[in-house]
Amino acid sequence: MKIIRPRQAAEKCGIGLPTIWAWARDKPDFPKPVRLSGNASGFIEEEIDAYLERKVVEYRAAPEKRETAVVAAQKSAQMRRQRKMQRGDHAA
Structure with missing residues (x-):
């Protein structure tokens, strides 16, 4: 399991940093962040990849x-x- 920082997750998704936080808050199917320490959070890279793969399948279907x-x-x-x-x- 690899944890990536929010900026990396946003870049993978092709969106901005504020949007990654909005998606994490508002989209029930988007991966939730993992708190690493008091002020640091990240996302599990495999969950971000799986989300993007689901979106591609939905789009093509x-x-x-x-x-x-x-x-x-x-x-x-x-x-x-x-x-x-x-x-x-x-x-x-």
């Missing part, structure tokens, strides 16, 4: 969800542009 999310984002962007145009903000 659900292409229809990705497509739906893309379509929703496009519609949302289009609606924002339309609202800007209605307000007279033509720099959209």
Whole structure:
């Protein structure tokens, strides 16, 4: 078992340090940190790796969800542009 510091865990996940702490706090399926001493914490590297592997499997198993999310984002962007145009903000 290897313990990595939060910055290393964040880099592995491709996110920032504040986000790693938010995920640890808010995402029930994200690995919880291990307290090493009074002010030092770390994450078990194997748990971070397993989390990332699960996310890859979920992502690849659900292409229809990705497509739906893309379509929703496009519609949302289009609606924002339309609202800007209605307000007279033509720099959209």
